[in-house]
Amino acid sequence: MKQTKTNRREALKKLAGLAGAVAVAPKTTGAEEALRRYLFKNGVGEDYDPFDHKWLMVIDIERCIGCGMCVRACKAENEVPRDPLHFRTWVEQYTIKKADVATGRIEGETIVRSPNGGYDGFPPPEVPEEEILRSFFVPKLCNLCHHSPCSQVCPVGATFDTPDGAVLVDYEYCMGCGFCVQACPYGCRYMHPERHTADKCTLCYHRITRGLKPACVEVCPTQARIFGDLKHLGPDDPLRTFIETKKAQSLKPHLGTEPRVLYAGLDKEVR
């Protein structure tokens, strides 16, 4: 009986303490809280410590053959709508024509296309071969900005930067204002037509937190996409080789977003 009383008293104390804490403490909106909520909701194991990793995606443009495997894998893996208006990743084809000698220009017109985001691969170029100066493919995805404008503008903090370098969206919290879609300089976000929230590349967070690679990296037949953990780089890690041997650039560096997706062999025409 005594035991029960003590228990009840303790329980009441705890309850009062909890109520007090709820009343006094401001609601946390910080990234850490959002991340904890997200990890919990998505069933990411307790043994995954987001502070112990720093993910990085690099892309070797000269290796990309525009097969569209990454786009298909991404749509299948992440429930991305299968229509031509919504993509977490897509592939662009750049065709730069030779300059007309009389104009004195270095190069001619640049034609960019991404039919259905490159989902079905690319049809033969519309420009006759003899007129092409150079042509290449550029895979695009969330640039994992260090200073992400999308997270900055979210009015409720539903989109947030994780300590391991991803930028995620809490679908149960996002109110669907679309501000982040406007703020992303790279066109990587869209409003999900079924969820009515913002959506974007998560780096396949459900996979990488379980020791797997993102779907797009997994299926790339030419290893144009290289993915790794900067905090756990092995001596033969392709990411280490890339960083040590390639000169890499980011997209739109003048915007100060400091993207963490880097491109080797980036052409000046790519925006």
Place this chain on the structure above:
Amino acid sequence: MTNEVLQTAAQTLPHVSGYVYPNEQNVVWSVLIVLYPYITGLVAGAFILASLVRVFRVTSLEPAYRLCLLTSLAFLLGAPLPLLFHLGHPERCYEAMMTPHMTSPMAMFGFVYAWYLMVVLLLELWFDYRRDFVKWGRVTPGWKGWMYRIFTLGVTDLSEKALHFDHQASKVITVIGIPSAILLHGYVGFIFGSIKANPLWGNVLMPIIFILSAIVSGVALCLFMYMVLCWIRRQPVDMACLDSMARALFAALLVAAAVEGLDWFHRIYEAEESIAILKQLAVGKLFNTLIITQAILGALLPLLLLGFTLLSLTSFFRHRFAHELFPVVRRRIYFLSSVLVLIGVLAMRWNVVIGGQLFSKSLRGFTTYMMELGGHEGWGMAVVLLIFPFVLLAVFIRLFLPEKPPAGGAPTEQSRPAEAAA
């Protein structure tokens, strides 16, 4: 959903020109987001016009003072609706106030809105109306009387001292209200101006342009409403008041047009990377709304009309031509100008909000905006949301700006000129 998206894709894709990032093909911010800054601007502008009476003592505007405040209130109550209807999850809107993300300008909406509604507008109206509420409450029977009595909030002291306090308080609130009105709309401008990803929006002048155009549209709306109200009530218009409003409209329009002109001049002169696509946008997709509607019909024409009319009021003109423009001509010119300006500012909001989404951030192409007739973001909804504040205003005018004040009450500001004329 799939059918809906595929339908959008089928409609949009044939109209995409050049290269647009795939996710940009669908315009995210619809006509409702055009209405939001438009309506908020009208609120701020109407309040600033009213403040001319209290703070800057432009007594000629006194007949329209209460109308300006009620206009501001009606439109303020209508302002959040387009935002709310646009949200993918409107039921989560309270999160923006409960757990605001402090680096987001949009998170400030709730606070700025609440401040403006509670601290500025309602208080100002209450201090201004308290004396009338007490008097009307005493003589009006039925629910209206109850309503007036409730609105007094139990403060029925009509002593000289109390009334003096009301007047002083109202003045102080107006002084606080002017920066608040500027904040209310400046922050809306900042929502766009802070988006560095978009070269049309990301611009330090954006909040200033928004504030100036807000003043322009608010003054035009008050002028319009004042004339319409007099016409409906078959009351003579107070020409001194109208001339003052026209002067304010002309001055605000001149400054707004100059600053916006400066913005474009600066862009064209600096000729940064984005200028090619912006020029194409201005003379292509936005030609009708930017060049024709906003610049020529909404700014240049009213400037000429108002400028010439106001010139006729100067002593130089009177001396030269022995007469100013006849009031009936002036009234028509003012009315026409106010309508043109209201349409012009709406076009300006369209050009910013929709125009900013029509070109790709790759700066290589254009998409298109297909507005549906029905649906929660279509023409129908837009018209309803735009008309709603006018309906509210009509109710407010009926209740708080009665043509014949309840017996024993003070005549309303609106009815004074009519009595004077009679």
